[in-house]
Amino acid sequence: MAETHSLQDLRQQPAVAAKVFLQRDYTHGTMCQFQTKFPSELETRIDKQQFEETVRTLNNLYTEAEKLGSQSLIEGCLACLTAYTVFLCMETHYEKVLKKIAKFIQEQNDKIYAPRGLLLTDPIERGLRVIEVTIFEDRSLTR
């Protein structure tokens, strides 16, 4: 039965219909921000509000990661003092926020995007240049 189940899964794996790329928003400099405009290809797949909310949250997380705050200052000084050996044992503030972002994207995918046949790709895999949204084929056209 388990085999049958996995075979069914394989058979039902939807094909990729299209990919939408959300580009970076450079209007405020080289800070990592993504454009929040709603791509037209997704209009039939997901609510605009929901999508924009996701992108806005991501933007906020990236702003938090790049913030020149006390934590980054302390990290820098500590690193200097320890001849940067601290990087071997401790992860930086940015890396911590990146993990948070990865978790957020995973959660969004599971809850919101996968049921709609979409998949968000973590932008870090693309060098923080684009957010890739994969649109899967909707075989059940009759709704």
Place this chain on the structure above:
Amino acid sequence: MPNSAGKRFKPTKYIPVSTAATLLVGSTTLFFVFTCPWLTKAISPAVPVYNGLVFLFVLANFSMATFMDPGVYPRADEDEDKDDDFRAPLYKNVEIKGIQVRMKWCATCHFYRPPRCSHCSVCDNCVEDFDHHCPWVNNCIGRRNYRYFFLFLLSLSIHMVGVFSFGLLFVLHHRERLAALHTTVTLVVMCIAGLFFIPVMGLTGFHMVLVGRGRTTNEQVTGKFRGGVNPFTRGCCGNVEYVLCSPLAPRYTLDPRKKAHVKIQPPFIRPDLSDRQITIKVSDNGIHNTIIRSKSKSSLDGLDEKETQPPLPPKADRYNQLKNQLTSSEVESSLSGKTHPSTPAMYKYRPSFGTMPKVHYHTAGEKIVMADDLKTSAIMEEGVRGHDYRSEPNLDMPEYTNAPLHRTFQSSPLQLDSDPIGSRSLSLKQGHCRPEKSQLPALQPQAHTSTPYKSVFSPNTLSNRNGSLSYDSLLNPSVSPAAAAECMAHRAAPSRGFHSPYLPTKMCHIREPEMQRQQVTLTYSPVLPPRGMGRQSPHPRDRDPSPVRYDNLSQTIMASIQERKEIEEREKRQMLRGRSQTHIYAQDSGVFDGGYGLTHNACYPEGPRCPVSRGPTPPAYGGSRDNLMGVGLSYGQRTPVLRHAGSTLGRAPRTSSTSLHTDHSSSNSSHSRAPCPDGPYFSPSHQPRSPAMPRSPSYSHQKLSYISALERTDSPRLGGPREAMKVNGQMDCHPSAQGATLSPSRHSNVKKVTGVGGTTYEISV
């Protein structure tokens, strides 16, 4: 043969870094061994401790600068660049803090390099915030390791100063025993330090200036911001803080982590579309072209999806989408970079029909709320309904005053006819109670033609779409001028359900027989169609020389056009003689108001240009033109202006009829086409008559100005189509930047702007 990814082992590239490392470690070791013992005894034990710490710092930074990933971008996936690779322009402009920055396409990495990114030929990678490739550390200096490189330079300078000073101290105390080993070694170390002192200190000073200015070496050396503003600077303190205190940027080239499997299985949830609220939103805040290009396929796919729905509403939806997108977004022009890749930003300044391609890519910026099914059918009728309004003999001023808001939409390529359609497109939400159901069946047969629209909207057909609407109207003048305008509506609406007016000429001709068939069933008053025709002719024509199209008209059409011209001339003459000028002009102004769109930028100069010599008209025109160039709310204002101008012109030119006439003749000759002196109905045949009629020059002048305005404004007046034809064929009074005859005034409205990348854009004001 190793590929680019597998680098060949080149020993030569390790020579500088080996030399630097050897010199650094070796010299410092010698210093510690031979000089420091005496210093410890003679001065203090703190000396070697201090030197040791500094040396440790130098080494740490040197190691970080050498071994740390500078911020290498991984190569883009194939999916990301499949639209970009072959048709992409080399540069893409993006605005950063109000300054245009150029992004270059990287052929190796297959993406547009983000700002400040550069491709290192030594490392064969695009590096974020690329500073330079340093041979002494055998690594690129980029965003992630610039801080360590800068600290390395600082600490090395300090270290060299320290070593040199303490060595000098040692040598001065051992002058009498210079041949001794310790002294010799110290001297050697001092020489090395002194030798590299100037270059290292020089480089340190250079980078201190760069950090203060917020520039990279690459930007400084290439002179990117020479005499310009650096959009990346945060002020001196902010820049220093950013370099030294910002968090360590992440690596992009990590091994792909094991992603948790996300189960994606149909059926998929879809957003609620019960009320058919589909919003298309595009914001213009970033990489416009990339979005368009990468999404062009998706947009087509999306459209395909829509076609699975019942044929009629989806087409109407698309029609509305296209209409609204085209009409309302001047901003979107930048998105049309696909069709004109070399000058994407130029689209911002083109007449609204330039936004045509955006529709295709669904990149329109506005929110388009599409009517529900009930309304979409009404939308389909819009083109048809155009004639309804046209058939109404009374041109309500209020209707035209509403037009301004719609005018913007009118100017879109999807403008099928005069204001009514434009107002209808806007009034989708308001519910269409238009009763032109009879026309709907005519539209339905064309439902099957929904697919061809894609070919229409292919990226490179923009240039072919000019004037399709106007030509449609021209093609069917036999029924009536109104019919012609209506035909345009018909053509646009039925043939594709929503196709833009900018279909290629061939398509117009193809549809001509259809339209002729349909026209017979329609009844239009003479007043309305010309307006539509006049309106459409200007902006679609912008790119195509009208004479070409004019020649394409069939003989029957030409004959019918001529007939109508004569009829109208006769009528006009009667009107001129028997009625007050004010009345005529009132009508004309009404017509004008209805017909003015927003794409008259180029044409408009003609308007004021013509009447310049005519006294009262020009000021009125200038004012009204300015108003018209705006949102169009001035349409209402134009009416009194026109009326006034008309009435004053009636009076004033009489005194200066000769001069006016002269001007008129000259303008006529220059334009190779004389607007009818009889007012809205211009006909070449009228020219000889003008001298005979003292009033006609004034009218003709005024009309000339009106006509030129008409060109652009789809004035639905009688003879509008003829005027449009004339304009297209002769005066070349197209709203766009065509028309050699109108070049002087036109130039005044076309600005040339040089972008950052050296690209020159023409902006029509």
